[in-house]
Amino acid sequence: MVLIQDEANACSFGYGRTPTSAQRASVPSGMEFDHNPTLVQHYYEGIDGDLPGFNLTEEERFEYAQSLSSGGAETSGAQRAQGAAAAAYSKQQKKLWGLE
Amino acid sequence: MEYLFSINAEGSPLLCLDARAAESWKGSEDGAPDYDNLCAEIGTCSEFSAIVRQIGGQRSAVWEMGGAGTADVFLRHDGAVVVVRAWLAENTDRELIKVAIGNPDYRLEMGTIDVPSGILAVLWAPESGERIPQELDTGVVRVPGTAVRDSVFALKLPNVCFDSYDERVYIGMSEARRLTLIPRSL
Numbered sequence: 001m002v003l004i005q006d007e008a009n010a011c012s013f014g015y016g017r018t019p020t021s022a023q024r025a026s027v028p029s030g031m032e033f034d035h036n037p038t039l040v041q042h043y044y045e046g047i048d049g050d051l052p053g054f055n056l057t058e059e060e061r062f063e064y065a066q067s068l069s070s071g072g073a074e075t076s077g078a079q080r081a082q083g084a085a086a087a088a089y090s091k092q093q094k095k096l097w098g099l100e
Numbered sequence: 101m102e103y104l105f106s107i108n109a110e111g112s113p114l115l116c117l118d119a120r121a122a123e124s125w126k127g128s129e130d131g132a133p134d135y136d137n138l139c140a141e142i143g144t145c146s147e148f149s150a151i152v153r154q155i156g157g158q159r160s161a162v163w164e165m166g167g168a169g170t171a172d173v174f175l176r177h178d179g180a181v182v183v184v185r186a187w188l189a190e191n192t193d194r195e196l197i198k199v200a201i202g203n204p205d206y207r208l209e210m211g212t213i214d215v216p217s218g219i220l221a222v223l224w225a226p227e228s229g230e231r232i233p234q235e236l237d238t239g240v241v242r243v244p245g246t247a248v249r250d251s252v253f254a255l256k257l258p259n260v261c262f263d264s265y266d267e268r269v270y271i272g273m274s275e276a277r278r279l280t281l282i283p284r285s286l
Contacts, residue, residue, distance in 0.1 A: 017169070017170050017188065017191055017196075018169055019167065019168075019169055021187040021273055021274060021275070024187045032166055032168075033167060034111070038168065039110070039168070040110055040248060074167070076147075076166075077143055079167055080111060080142075080143070081111075082111040082168070083110055083111040083112025083128075083224070084112070084136070084226045086168075086226075086247075087129070088128065088247070090247040091129075094247075
């Protein structure tokens with residue numbers, strides 16, 4: 001287990017290629033499957049008191065990221081708004097962890 | 101077809117543009133307005149997919165990945181750069197290659213993009229292009245210091261002008277969006 005991360009390897013790195021086709025098929029046409037929380041947030045904080053992503057094994061991260069329960073339907077517009085927020089969050093976390 | 105790299109995004113489009121032009125793109129870094137202005141522009145499209153627009157004085161591709169995730173970038177033997185966002189029935193390289201090389205079921209001609217520096221930058225739009233190298237010895241470099249790892253790359257190419265296409269590929273239960281950049285004969 002990694003206790004203290006030493007590399008800013010957030011986002012899909014270490015989470016596999018997601019969303020999967022099954023995740024995509026689970027949302028209405030015209031919308032996208034969106035991880036909630038974002039994978040970058042899951043990586044640093046985890047969810048519902050569980051271990052953060054950087055404490056998990058790669059297999060555990062894969063399993064989480066590919067599960068249907070890890071997210072839901074979102075519009076493209078909302079995802080674009082999320083993009084800027086996720087970038088700012090990741091930068092903030094990198095500073096917090098002394099990674100830049 | 102040669103695999104080049106995988107690029108990460110947490111929602112938002114990718115940009116493919118000349119490295120020199122990319123220097124002027126600040127994304128959303130430190131409150132820069134570039135990304136918000138782009139979103140306002142493409143938000144007026146009912147179902148935005150892809151456009152060619154001016155960035156840093158050069159025609160550049162803005163391409164929607166279709167949600168957060170990872171896209172894979174390949175170089176075809178004819179010199180075409182192919183960006184593939186795949187949703188795979190089986191998460192294997194073999195399945196990925198199938199949708200990367202398969203004939204498109206849908207194709208939209210986006211327009212021409214210019215890469216006069218000979219270095220193509222591929223980046224997640226909220227990232228800044230300021231750290232993209234202006235000279236390259238090797239074929240591909242991952243640009244460090246980004247908000248999210250593996251979200252900005254630079255690629256040295258022998259061509260300076262590309263016709264761009266937004267494509268869809270459906271093979272069995274797998275599907276992909278593709279941005280294909282085909283070198284233009286001058």
